[in-house]
Amino acid sequence: MPTQKLWPTRGISFGGDYNPEQWPRETWDEDIRLMIEANVNIVTLGVFSWGTVEFEEGRFDWAATDEIIGLLWEHGISVDLATPTAAPPAWLHAAHPEILPRDKNLVPQFSGARLGWCPSSPIFREKSLNFVTALAKRYAQHPAVALWHISNELGGGNGRCYCTVSAGAFRRWLEHKYVNIDTLNLSWGTGFWGHRYASFDQVEPPRGNEAQNPAAMLDFDRFSSDQLRQQYLAERDVIKGANPQAIVTTNFMVGPSQDVVNYPRWAADVDVVSNDHYTIPTDPHSAQDIAFSADRVRGMSSNKGPWLLMEHSTSGGTWHPVNRAKAPRELIRNSLAHVARGSDGALFFQWRSSRSGAEQYFSGMVPHAGTDSKIWRETKELGAILRRLEPVAGSVVEKAKVAILFDDEAGWALIRGMKPRHMRDYGGEARTWHRALWEKNILVDVIGPWADLTQYDLVIVPTLLLVSDEDARNISSVAERGGVVVVTYLSGVVDENNRIRTGGFPGAFRELLGTSSEEFFPLLDGERVHLDDATIATEWTELMRESATAEVVARYTTGAVAGHPAITRSKHAEGSAWYVSAKLEFEGINSIIDDITASLGIGGEPVPVGIEAVRRLHPESSFLFLTNHSADPIAVEVRGQELITDTAVLGSLDVPAGEVRIVRETR
CATH class of the missing domain: 2.60.40.1180 (Golgi alpha-mannosidase II)
Structure with missing residues (x-):
């Protein structure tokens, strides 16, 4: 069991983003009183305060920040102090509009939103670190500051910038990775369309449409994640320089569809893994979405003990076409669902709903209706519950026997560029397999393909398009030692440079599976294909080869590949490996999970359905x-x-x- 690091609060953390600068001074005293009433023990402060504190370059007004931190500390409420670099001040954009990120067509983002900065901009780096240095000098040793919060949702608005500064940084990144241009040409396959480069100076970011070199797009995605990480590290190092014992985090946005930042590769850089999670109004399985996200965050935090739910909502959001309000008691259920799966906190955006600004209709712990409201009553009740859960703090979720492999780089490779069928949702297949296990109360860890897999009896590999030889061997070792591996369509197709593995699909796993397919047969929208086990496939099928080393579990009975294998199973000593060549509807996946878990003796908690x-x-x-x-x-x-x-x-x-x-x- 991991040793718990110093935690920012006693017991379970409870609170939310607090923006006192949006309110008159007399509201602050009411806020403190209500926080005490609700058992709030930590608030995130200063996330968007750069332009309020440094209203002109080099002129700082700390009076309000000093006062509110003092008030909070006086009343026993800790501070998660943010570096407010997510929202550059108006004076910075006015003086340096060139820091605004540009899209694939070199159209600049306009000021007025958040994250309006290019991650490669040396000007932004300089100005932001000047503020962080001043902030750290003033508050790094303050007893109220229990946690440091670097920026906010990095990549949420500036994940990829294609400006000329970014282009130069991209070339330097490539030169560091490949050393010489011949290696890049070989890795990218630049012989196609005659795009061979004579020097790194000729390389441009993959601007324009999707008809770009897939390897170039993948490397630009990697570069973009790395640039954001460098900004995080630069700010973190300033804080650590002022107080080496500071606990530092940044709020991830982990779910099945995030496609900007490679969070598992960042996890080692934070002291506490933190996550923001918002349910989607149109998701019919939002409770399972919470579980999937939490299982993935827990996988990133496996060596750090509990993680922290930094943001979620008390009720409706603002960015969907329709923003459904949460039903009575849903606020409490959602919060405790994260705690159940390893979070030692439940924090919200935000404490008090804003009267003005882009998110003025976003729900808060203190809503527009005030304290005579469902939201406030449930907020108070949740605070009381979390206080009673103090004995839970520091505990960890029991070990899972099942893993689902999930890799952001594989997702980037899948959803970008031209494909036989354009798959725009990498996480959808993983969510469906996860749901089949979630409904049976079988615990799952959602982890990277490079992770230690020795504890798992069942490893599921859904649409892992890109995989390295090393990670493919890691996955194959599960079957060799007696476990079961399930590989789905569109897995192992390309190597780490996004090059097709020739000889049949899925190239990286042909030996493991004992079979392969020779051609993709994607389906048209609305088209359905039947299998002889009564299951149905949509969107994707493959022309599979017959093999003496792989048992046919199910065959296609309709469609262009009727009569050919659809699902196979090969044996490996005491283990086995399944290949699912089609995108199955949920019932088909559920049936496979039933068969495999029964054979392995893996069961969920013995509780009634529901x-x-x-x-x-x-x-x-x-x-x-x-x-x-x-x-x-x-x-x-x-x-x-x-x-x-x-x-x-x-x-x-x-x-x-x-x-x-x-x-x-x-x-």
Whole structure:
């Protein structure tokens, strides 16, 4: 079990983004009173305050910041102090409009939004670090500052900049990676379309449309993530220079669809892995979306102990076509779902809903309606619950036996460039396989293909288009030692340079699978193909070869490849490897998961249908989180002390509809 690092609060962290600069001074006293009433123990301060504090270059006014930090500390509320570099001040854009990022067509972003800066800009780096240095000098040793928050959602608005400064930085990045231009030409396959380069000076970012060299696009995505990381590291190092013991983080945006930053590669750079997660109003499985995101963040934090939910919403957001308000009790369920899967906190954006600005309709802990509201009553109730969960702090989620492999670089390779079928949703396939396990209460770790896989009996490899030889061997070793590997369509097709692996698909896994396909047969929108096991495929099929070393589990019965294998299984000593060459509807995936988990003896928590169950472990305790997603109360067999209601459970616990119960189990 990992040793817990120093945590910014005692027990579970609870609070949210606090922007006192948006409110008159008399509101601050009410805020402090309400925070105490709600059991808030930490707030994120200063995220967008650069232009308020440094209203002219070199002229700082710290009076309001000094006062609010003092007030918070006086009343026992810790501060997660942000470097406000996500929102450059108006004077900086006026003096240096060239720092604004430019899109693929070299159209500049206009000022007025956030993250309006090019990650490669030396001017932005200089000005931002000047502010961070002044901030650190003033507050690095302040006892209220329990956590440092670098910028905000890096890459959320400036993930890729194609300006001339970025182009120069990209060339330097390539020269560092490839050393000589001949190596780049070979890796990129620049013989196609006669794009061979004579020097790095000739290389430009992949601007314009998607008819670009796939290797160039992939490297530009890697470069863009690295540039953002360098800005994070530069700011972090200033803070650490002022206080080596400072706990530093930055808020990731981990989910199934983020495609800007390679967060797993950043995780080693933060002291606490933090995440922002917002449910999507049109998602019919939003509870499972929370679980998928949390399982992925936990995978990034596996050697650091608990992680931190830095932001989520009390109710509706503002950026979707329709922003659904959360139903009664959903606020509490969502928050505790993250805690169940490893977060030692539940923080929100934001404390008080803004009256003005782009997010004026965004829900807050104190909504526009004030304290006579559903949101405030549930916020208070959640604060009281989290305070009672202090014994849970520092515990970790029990070990999973199943892993789903997820890699941002594979996602970049999949969704960009010209393909047999343009797949714009890398995380969708992983979510579907995860859902089949989630519905059975089988715990899953969502991790990178380079991770240590020795603890897993089942490893699922969904649409991992890009994989290195080393990672392919890591995956194959699971079957060789007796585990089961499931590889889906569009996996192992290209190497780390986005070059096709010739000889049949999926190239990196042909030996593991004992079979291959010779041609892709993508389906048209609305087209459906049947398999002989009564399952249905949409969007994707393949012309698979017959093989003496792979058993046919199911064949296509309709469509252009009717009669050919669709799903195969090969044996490896005590293990096996499955290949699923089609995009199956959920029922087909669910059936495969049923077969494999039964054969491996992998089962979920023995709870009734409708209950989501997750267990967190402490050296001397275990905590069973039970969430009722049904419309009726459900009885669960368990013994121990229920922490939310503080009642003894002597064998059976009724979990009300839509509610969460947490049992400190009797061992």
